[in-house]
Amino acid sequence: MLRVLQVTESSFSGEAVGSMGSAETATTCSLATLWAQKYVDKLRAQAALGELPGAQLADKVKGSLRFASSQAWAKTERLLAAEIPKQRLDPDLIDPWQIAEDSRDLFEAAAESCGEGLSPARFSVQIAPLCGRLRARYSERDPRVLGFLSMQFHYTGQMVLQALSPQERGLFHPYLKVMDDHLYMPLQRMYEGAAAHAGDTFSAPLAAVQELLPLVTSVAESICAEVAQRFPGYRCESGPLTDLEVRISSIRDVEMFQVYLGLCVLEGSVAAVQQELFPLCVMLYPPLKVEWKLVRQMLELLDEALRFQLTPASYTVLLPYLRAVQSMFSLEVFPESDPIWSHHPDVMRFMGTAQNLLQELMGQGAI
Template identity: 30%
Template sequence: MYEFKRVQAAGADINNELLKIWIARYLPEFDKISHHVRNHVEQRLRSSITDEARQATSFNINHHLESDCALAAVDTQQLLSKKLSPSPDSWELQELSIKIKQIYAVLIDSYEKSFIFSPIVDYIHVIDSEERRLEAVDLVIPHFASLMLTVGPLLRELKAVYFSSVNHHLVGFMTTQLHLTRKRILSHLTPYDCTWLVPYLHVLDELMCMPWQRICSIVPSTSNMTQSLAVARKMMPQISSISAYTYQQALQTFPKHISSQGRIQSAAVQASSLRDLNMFQAYIWLCVLEDSSSVIEKQLLPLCLQVFSLTDVQWKLVNFGVQTIIKTILEQLLPHERAIFKKQAGIIESLFLNAQPQEEQVALLQLQTSDAVDAANLTGTSN
């Protein structure tokens, strides 16, 4: 069996284990491919990323990129303009569109010319478990670091547009436009092309909205931090599966929920929901690792209140997502691990509950009461 060569991440201020967990989430989930079609799928995946295939994909995307970005900007304005008061400055919206197009162009160029997954293409047949995924990431890290160096300056320019704006709604406009642009880009591609290109587009989403770089810079300096890190390393590889479970629970609990993107059952809402649930978990683990909830209180919560109010997402659904994530994590922890996690989890739950409109608090408290027995059991075993 092929043994992946271990590579240290550049820079002493990077936690290599957390970096690997972050990057592993971008690898296609080869282990979930059915065995009876696996050989065929692997062949198609390989053929979709030859130099010629990536060049053709890049040409296809670039051919539509200007119109995709322009149409996504129009869609965003139509979606949000009635709710924005005051409306963002037209110059700021134009700058956002220009920066977004530039970043996507750079990502597509990198996909064609500096494919970060090249080192593992010949070994996808042995990436059949989470452990093997983490091992494979060692080969990807240097290429990923190079991509970050390329995209980094453009991300700072994009962030500067809304950080310098007096209109606090601009960040909601930006996240929506990013989502709609990505949706249009992917509409031109085959499923096999999407498998390899989607990670490039998700990188942009996560660098703009999630604190992964801050998470990966955490190096434990005390025994408490070491214990928190051990819990995070155990659970963070499950972020995607916990998000998927939470979304399914939301489907059952709020089957009639409709946001500005459509019904909760729609593909568009599913994609944005999974992204948001991943974001919640990234912030939750940052709080656990830093032993402080300030990053949620000062960054995530204001962002959620802005964006979800603009897109007609009910706050009780947001709260349900946070509650379900925390409950699901607690159920998978050992008693001593729960004690570590619950210190920040309880504060985070309270922050979201207290932030919601007053009229929704009673309904949510009733929903929480229905889970009282399970919560009591978890509390009892964590002492």
Template identity: 30%
Template sequence: MLKASEITKTPSSERLLNLWARRYTPEVSFLLGDSSSCDELLKAAAPQGRESTTNKLKDKMLDINCQMGWIQTKNLYSYIPNVLDLTEARRITKFAFRVYRKLLEIYQQQSSKIEVENNSLSQWVIPAVEELAYALEPILIVFQEQHVASKDWRSLGFMTSQLNFTNKLMLKRLTKVEQVLLAPYFKFVEEQVAMPWQRVCSHAANYELNSPELKLVEQMMPNSPEIAQSVYRKLTELLPNNRSRRGKLTDNGISHSCIRDLNMFQAYILLCFLEQNMEPIEQELVPLCAMVVEGVEIKWELTKNWCEVLANEIESRLDSAQKDLIKPYTQGMKQAFFKERRSLGCKEEMAAEVV
């Protein structure tokens, strides 16, 4: 869940900001070694090129894509009767339109520093990720509030799905090089409403640069996508027949959601770790998961294994001293979900304690 937060600039927070920005490194592998593609990319990244890209997604087309994104989201959750009425759908679509219009304004204003060496592209990321976060924060919070205010609380869980569908629809209207440049911005929006990386960076300001706590977070942040992939693979092996109302765990749409949510869980664990309390997980993550579980009918077996495998995967990548630091929060996550198991799909009383 997105909450307003300001990042105090310190060497520690700057270091995490750089790691956060790296999550939005464009995928350029298919362009490497191709001089013509490099030239196209440089043109698309120039101010005139960015203006041309945003013109393809101007108001009318943007509105259509936001509406189509909502329709696809509704279809995805069609098994839930009367999810949202027409008035609510129009209101939420209107605010989605505002989110993307603001994002495209920022994209056109920012400039990527791209260098080509020996027909190869050097890596780059979204410039000034914290500025992007601050610029989008007010409108994203209002967008989030529209879902929260819906008559059906389950619509809160649809927000990231709507953003994901709209992202895909809009990218289809662009050339490959334009997609390379704009996709990281779309990914940022989808993650920003769900993952508290901004708050993680904010709390880093409370730690010295060489503190063991900051070093642990520095180590784990870049590894979170790989950890999410690994945990997801293990879950599909453990529970090959697991199903919810959306389908099987291995279905394409569900795999995207699972990997995104495993990244979200890691962000919350690191946030609790830096805050030195479990409130973000207990008061934000668990209630959000309870909403999704009830609407989608996710079995407790999956949630229980999800927490167990994720905690083990995180701890396995740390040395003994680091494990001692993080365990109160990985194990605390397991305990928080176990405590609320009744609202998380557990039908029978469980006598065993979470270790």
């Protein structure tokens, strides 16, 4: 039986924790451990398949990167090129060569860790600071640029897996999932947000997030299964909701919404959703043919799941932020008459509405 990884301070780079005190480091490591536990099941699957991946698999992944990267950018460009003028996105912010290079660097790091026998759980902790820096750099001037990196990485991963045998895919996929999570989700920022609560004798926000994290994947899986049942004939850009690749991406997106929700709780603000998640969804979902009714259904099911699975205290802490997120994707913002909404959003108008609703629900001053 594999033992759950216990993340220690030495697991982090000096840059990630050097400025933290012992309490902050312990809190940050605690959340990182909760997230890393997601990959222990993947380790068990690897053990069932046989030996851990070695240098041969690592070389095969690296050897496929050049072709995979070029094909991935072609798909990313086809998907998102039309969105640049629609979204009023400055094209000078998008550097295809840098995006491809940063994506390749991540795959090479994963291949090396895989070849060295580093577990996906430990790789999750190791790669978090690098992914956090990439997210910060790409979202510094316009968070929507992060969408180009994420899609490039996603399509590169699909191409790389196609070049592997079924057994090799089973061995490498957990490392791919680790990086996918850290690029799509603000995990490093969440760890840093948790560290800000380290000095408190008791932190209700931190306790709520610690209770939420172990449930994220199971909640996402059940929600996606329910949505697929409620929309049996629905097809997005990649296929029906029951398609394996679509299901994997859908589960990741529901996980992403939950992580952003946890980040809002820790920061006491909906700024992360306002500045990153909402604009990214507005840019990516229309070309991916994800209608807003699916997002609203997902958020409704998420509310039900959290109310049922969390303690009343934790649910009460999360609820105002969940309501604010629901308001951003409401019928008022995205009417049913325009399901594939592809016009530039009046972001400030709707963000102000969400902020006012959050203040009203919390019954306190500005956050």
